[in-house]
Amino acid sequence: MTAETAPAPQQDRPAAGDQGAGSGGTLKGRLQQFLAFGSLVVICVFFAIADPIFLSYGNITSILFATVVIGTLALGATFVIITGGIDLSVGTGMALCAVVSGVLITNMGLPIVVGVLGTLVFGALIGFVNGLNIAVLGLPPFIATLAMMLVAGGLALVISGSAPIYFDSTAYTDISTGSIIPGADFPNAVLIMAAVAVVAGVALSRTVLGRYTYAIGSNEEATALSGVNVRKWKIVIYTLAGLFIGLAGVLISARLGSAQPATGMGYELQAIAAVVIGGTSLSGGKGSIVGTVIGALIISVLNNGLQVLAVPQEWQNVILGTVIVVAVYADRARKRAAA
Amino acid sequence: MDATSQDTSDAPRGGAGERTLLSVEGVTKSFPGVRALDGMRLDLRHGEALALVGENGAGKSTLMKLLTGIHTPDTGSFFLDGEPLHVTGPRHAREQGIGIIHQEFNLMPDLTVAQNIFIGREPRKAGFMLDHRALNSRAQELIDRLALPLDPRRTVASLTVAQQQMVEIAKALSHDPRVLIMDEPTAALNDAEVRTLHQLIRRFLRPETGVVYISHRMEELTSLCDRVTVIRDGRYVETLRTDQVSTQEVIARMVGRELDAKAGPQNVRQDRETLLSVSGLSTKALLDDVTFELREGEILGFAGLMGAGRTEVARALVGADPVTSGTVTLRGRRLRITNPAHAARHGIGYLSEDRKQLGLLVEDGVDTNMALSSLKERFTSFGFVRDRAIRSRAEELVAALRIRTPSVGQTVKNLSGGNQQKVVIAKWLVKECDVLIFDEPTRGIDVGAKEEIYRLLNELAQQGKSLIVISSELPEVLRMAHRVLVMAEGRVTGELAAHEATQEQVMHYATLRPGAPTAPAAAHDSTRPRIPEAGK
């Protein structure tokens, strides 16, 4: 027997079931969001039964308002985590951005529009530096962003002289607390976050940026060998996450009416928790914006509901930690069952 | 099941009789949208190596995964020595004496050879401390017993694909299996390595053991196996004696029809213009002054032994590895390529030899994988991805390459190995590069589909594209290429016109010690006399 005489095939072989069950990927994705959404509903029902005040208009808007900062940070973190990376600098980075906003607007007296844009650019710059350290210097994302967490936290104190910077203009605080819906008393910050979430969702699911985000997380080397400029896209993605940091800095300082340089630490873990509860895998390649929004809502609903029930602050964290374990375990168990 | 123990004259090697060691009866297994096995059966006799052949996606690997408890069959039963066999998982299968070497490697790249072999049962001191000394010495014993050229202390990542294959074999044999299943163990090996492997298998075969051997390389079946079982579309077709049928007949049963003539390069196009010229390419690790030219519409073959540096040339060329010196000129323009994205932008694509690690997003869909290399140029408008366009192009390619998948959205890891390979090839067909480097393009691909791929490469060349084909299967290189460059130890040692070259000539150059005075200089001069070699 020799290989030399191996003949060629003809066209008549029956194709192996060309029309099988539809694309499982999107269906599965929808199911996952449905499950996360389901647990959100269950938690809400529980609190509503425990105390009907929970469902009041005032309480619901305050839950949404409380979601804004973590939610915005978590949106950016979703992109980073889907690439298989992590961003620990979002918390103190946000505090630094708030301080920068205070410096530009209060100390330097620049117009609000300029100050806000400047802050967004500054946030993007933080992310850009993270991206350079990761993609060009080759530092592991954990290390690069841990360093940035320290640097940003320190700079926020240095620049502000460790004192809060107050905003006098209500035009600035209106960015978060005002309401462009007449008479509804519905905070703008929630609308801003919702709009940004939609944009992020579209970017992740429909654009080249989004596809490459998933591809890098699935198999970075194979993606690079397919001719995708992985370094460039990683820098883009971290810069994007930085843009969200800047936005969160504006939203939180507008809400408080001041830039608080010492806050920020701890937000990064809440943001990561929101992303993970939303079903995004820390090992990369999988995740969604809808999931992240639901994850952020679950966290703030828990915080709020436990407050309504007058559960002591200390216990709230215990419960939140437990929820993370349950949520992520349920997600894994379901995936294993599906496989 | 009953052991007909009267010994027949045509007893297989090892002198065992025709008693059944392992038998499979009426096994059916379905996955969503696919019936992978349908009433499959198989009988493995004592002391024999039984070949199992079938097209890509026929169900070979699935059967082996049922036998080792990775999947459970929908219906059907297994018998070992006539006793019903129920396996609950890979570990249980091992305990029952069934060992497997999977089509895809399952090694931890950062662990050493010894650690990989004994993973999960490391020798210990004082109950919980790892005993490194014992680990390494036991690994060394095993390696010596099997006569493998391995160092137990090396990390697996530093080994060649062939050596990694040997680690897999050592790992499987360390459990002393009675039935050893080998799923395409030679897909990445060259002829010499295949011979070493076959010797190893013959030594393993005793009257109480047996081997099920899956391969798409027909020529090795006769030398190793006495009988061959053919599977088609998940169904048992026939079991044949290799000394009584020709390769043709086996293949005809595999595909269910006769196949016609072979494809080969249509003509040698020496007159075409030079497209790419590489000169003095060197890397820190291996390459030394590699120089060659690639003409328009030419298929340039790279031959050589494992570790000769063929893959390294490809990787250096597309900027996947750093180079220390050398120039690359495309259409007279000097290029400075620092990463594969650059290369792709200049129209140079590289299909890697390691599909799982470097070629595919295994958790993603067939369509996503096919679109990855050309997402931006072909499938977007204003930055938005046109999913419909991706899907329809993917459907075209699935049909053209006859990829067996229930839909283009199917997760790639659910495809059979050969079909995964076709997805990688499709990815580069979408891209339409001017220069395509194919590294082991037919790895794991069945005979029929190989012809299809040869034909495809030919078509590409006829459209004026230039191809570099790297393959450890020498007949494949000689058949496909217009011109063959032979490498040894990081240098180009010879150049041959493929249609005139013999395997002996290639092997002569492949085993030349570079630096020795007889070695010809770098191969940019295609008119250099071709030295006739011993044996021809």
Ligand SMILES: Nc1ncnc2c1ncn2[C@@H]1O[C@H](COP(=O)(O)OP(=O)(O)OP(=O)(O)O)[C@@H](O)[C@H]1O
């Ligand atoms: N986990 C799975 N989920 C869905 N389909 C699967 C799965 N595993 C295998 N299949 C399908 O079952 C069929 C048989 O696959 P199998 O891997 O057994 O083929 P094979 O004969 O080993 O082919 P190859 O020669 O390409 O390795 C294929 O159509 C494949 O797509």
Ligand SMILES: [Mg+2]
């Ligand atoms: Mg297989």
